[in-house]
Amino acid sequence: MKAIVLEEFGGPEVLATRDVPEPLPGAEDVRIRVVATALNRADLLEREGHYPPPGEKPAHQIPGLEVSGVVDQVGERVTAFQPGDRVMALLSEGGYAEYAVSPERMAMPIPECIAVEEAAAIPEAFLTAFDALYQQGGAGPGSRVLVHAGASGVGSAAIQLAHRRGMSVMATVGSQLKVEAVRAFGADVAVNYHHEQFLERVGQWTQGQGVDVLLDFIGQSYLGDNLKALALDGTMVLIGTLSGVESAIDLRWVLGKRLRIQGTTLRSRPIEKKMALVQRFLKEAWPLFNDGAIAPVIDRAYALADIAEAHRYMASNQNIGKIIIRMET
Numbered sequence: 411m412k413a414i415v416l417e418e419f420g421g422p423e424v425l426a427t428r429d430v431p432e433p434l435p436g437a438e439d440v441r442i443r444v445v446a447t448a449l450n451r452a453d454l455l456e457r458e459g460h461y462p463p464p465g466e467k468p469a470h471q472i473p474g475l476e477v478s479g480v481v482d483q484v485g486e487r488v489t490a491f492q493p494g495d496r497v498m499a500l501l502s503e504g505g506y507a508e509y510a511v512s513p514e515r516m517a518m519p520i521p522e523c524i525a526v527e528e529a530a531a532i533p534e535a536f537l538t539a540f541d542a543l544y545q546q547g548g549a550g551p552g553s554r555v556l557v558h559a560g561a562s563g564v565g566s567a568a569i570q571l572a573h574r575r576g577m578s579v580m581a582t583v584g585s586q587l588k589v590e591a592v593r594a595f596g597a598d599v600a601v602n603y604h605h606e607q608f609l610e611r612v613g614q615w616t617q618g619q620g621v622d623v624l625l626d627f628i629g630q631s632y633l634g635d636n637l638k639a640l641a642l643d644g645t646m647v648l649i650g651t652l653s654g655v656e657s658a659i660d661l662r663w664v665l666g667k668r669l670r671i672q673g674t675t676l677r678s679r680p681i682e683k684k685m686a687l688v689q690r691f692l693k694e695a696w697p698l699f700n701d702g703a704i705a706p707v708i709d710r711a712y713a714l715a716d717i718a719e720a721h722r723y724m725a726s727n728q729n730i731g732k733i734i735i736r737m738e739t
């Protein structure tokens with residue numbers, strides 16, 4: 411099958427199309443004929459050699475954390491899917507390929523109202539956002555939530571999930587176009603960080619009380635203000651470190667406000683925990699797609715042959731929502 415294989419690390423030019431053996435499903439796996447995959451920021455890091463797949467080194471390092479497509483083979487113990495089913499799945503590697511294998515319990519049916527290609531935009535963004543808000547952040551109806559990088563793939567999913575669950579949401583973004591986008595996703599307040607300080611806006615918005623839960627992808631440059639922006643007993647969920655990894659903080663903010671800083675990574679989490687997350691998401695959030703209450707946000711789609719261009723586009727920070735890669739070229 412055709413796949414994008416990392417044989418060396420570096421810029422987008424190292425993304426090489428190769429013919430590799432098709433993966434075979436184990437007893438509890440489904441094999442998916444991939445219609446589309448979607449880009450994640452982690453793919454850029456993996457391409458540069460900074461984010462290897464968990465576990466043993468694969469024979470062919472194929473990036474790609476999610477796919478959508480049609481089930482083409484099932485293992486002998488699979489009960490929930492059969493060949494021909496429309497399916498989307500969270501992967502820990504291997505999405506940039508014509509076929510991918512997923513444990514049955516990590517695969518999800520594609521909601522009826524969503525096209526197969528569009529569904530590639532769902533697994534990583536929505537599962538990460540769902541986990542960060544509820545499981546890691548403990549947010550619920552009435553919580554005040556601050557979502558940084560609100561127009562990112564994960565941010566766009568988090569704002570929708572929070573808004574539909576009765577939370578108040580503030581989002582930070584880097585352009586006027588993104589301000590309008592995050593308002594449409596359901597943010598009550600949108601802050602363009604080039605023109606305004608988010609900390610000041612949090613103070614005005616919450617009458618000085620701060621936010622209950624904060625989803626941060628930025629890391630280093632935001633950490634000090636993030637701690638100041640949190641309410642008493644607030645939680646910051648650290649999901650990414652886009653601005654850098656080291657930061658000095660005044661621990662009195664953590665101590666005095668009884669703050670919690672919760673780090674999270676989905677890819678390296680034990681498979682049983684990822685399966686449990688997928689099953690909880692299916693029960694609690696998946697039905698919202700068919701109600702039209704939440705939807706994948708897709709910026710644009712590229713053909714597999716243009717994968718390098720797609721990586722450059724993501725690195726330019728312009729995308730609002732997800733970037734899809736179509737498998738058929």
Ligand SMILES: NC(=O)c1ccc[n+]([C@@H]2O[C@H](COP(=O)([O-])OP(=O)(O)OC[C@H]3O[C@@H](n4cnc5c(N)ncnc54)[C@H](OP(=O)(O)O)[C@@H]3O)[C@@H](O)[C@H]2O)c1
Pocket residue numbers: 449450451452534535538559560561562563564565582583584585588627628648649650651652653674675676677724726727728729731732
């Ligand atoms: N921990 C996990 O399990 C997990 C899972 C999925 C994703 N992630 C992380 O979540 C983050 C978002 O991923 P994604 O794929 O959704 O990203 P994405 O769609 O590429 O969006 C990232 C956005 O972040 C903003 N940004 C980038 N650098 C910044 C900086 N230095 N300061 C402020 N804003 C900056 C940019 O938007 P603006 O124009 O608004 O600045 C950029 O468009 C990444 O850090 C990714 O690694 C983590």
